[in-house]
Amino acid sequence: MLSTLSVILPTAIIVVAGYVAGKRVLDATGIKALSDLVFMLFLPCLLFRSLASARFGGSDATLLAVYFGVTVVWFFVVALFTRSRPNASTPGAIVLGLGAVFSNTVQLGIPIQKLAFGEAGLKLHLSIIAIHSLILLTTATVWLEITNARQSTDGKSVAQNILHVVKTSVIHPVILPILAGLLWSYAQFPLPAWVDQPLGFLASAAGPIMLVLMGAQLSTMRLTDHWQQGLSLTVAKNVIHPLLIFAGAWAFGLSPLAIAVAVTCAALPMGANVFLFSQRYRVNENVVTAAMALSSLAALATLSIALAVLPKP
Numbered sequence: 001m002l003s004t005l006s007v008i009l010p011t012a013i014i015v016v017a018g019y020v021a022g023k024r025v026l027d028a029t030g031i032k033a034l035s036d037l038v039f040m041l042f043l044p045c046l047l048f049r050s051l052a053s054a055r056f057g058g059s060d061a062t063l064l065a066v067y068f069g070v071t072v073v074w075f076f077v078v079a080l081f082t083r084s085r086p087n088a089s090t091p092g093a094i095v096l097g098l099g100a101v102f103s104n105t106v107q108l109g110i111p112i113q114k115l116a117f118g119e120a121g122l123k124l125h126l127s128i129i130a131i132h133s134l135i136l137l138t139t140a141t142v143w144l145e146i147t148n149a150r151q152s153t154d155g156k157s158v159a160q161n162i163l164h165v166v167k168t169s170v171i172h173p174v175i176l177p178i179l180a181g182l183l184w185s186y187a188q189f190p191l192p193a194w195v196d197q198p199l200g201f202l203a204s205a206a207g208p209i210m211l212v213l214m215g216a217q218l219s220t221m222r223l224t225d226h227w228q229q230g231l232s233l234t235v236a237k238n239v240i241h242p243l244l245i246f247a248g249a250w251a252f253g254l255s256p257l258a259i260a261v262a263v264t265c266a267a268l269p270m271g272a273n274v275f276l277f278s279q280r281y282r283v284n285e286n287v288v289t290a291a292m293a294l295s296s297l298a299a300l301a302t303l304s305i306a307l308a309v310l311p312k313p
Helices: 002-025 028-052 061-083 090-099 107-150 158-170 175-187 193-219 227-251 256-267 272-281 285-309
Strands: none
Touching: 002 175, 002 193, 002 285, 028 107, 028 175, 028 193, 028 272, 061 090, 061 107, 061 158, 061 227, 061 256, 090 107, 090 227, 090 272, 107 256, 107 272, 193 272, 193 285, 227 256, 227 285, 256 285, 272 285
């Protein structure tokens, strides 16, 4: 519990700083402008740099297949169930589906996995990180863009709509840097220092600024108005997701270390990219903000329980 708290506490401090900024400095226009800046500049740098320097050889293919197979199925289950409810929109359902599966794998995941399972566990966790955004953000983005195209056909033909979806899905501040990073990694080009250094500076700003934005959004809302939906999403993310991952990993006979790493990754709190998506598409911002706050608090218990119950490799 103490080791988990020591990792989550700095995150909470940054969120509180964002809350103060939202009360004193940032209005709704400022929050939106800062969110757009992160989405258009800092996040693309983070995604490209992470994937460009990733090496996919030697990773545990079965672990990745099980983790993302279960995760993508749960994403669609949550999104489609949410969409079936009265007055629910498809974009809002997609964002909540993403919230049920997208973990804070970097800022919290890396130190927790290293503390719990050493270098061997960290290596497996990094293999998950390498394609985490690629699979989950790409799936959510393409579905969102298809939905938006359907809702604003403007008399276009089917071919024009398909072309529009392809264009908006590829030339996108999330998908384009992912594709560029994958191509760079496949070609095994090194990143020159004069490129890597500014990319690193910009990439390192993405996480803290997203946490500041979350705190600023919290300052504009009443948490009690959204705690029920936030709690439901937290249960889907912090409890059901890791249980499903455990069941899948056990069924496929993964090693104790792989099971422990996969379940711990799923038990991490919701990643800030979910909040950024809700801001970008202007759907369920307050629900996601409430869920992120509750998810981070709940992670103190769920992570501690997972680390205590999981067999030590």
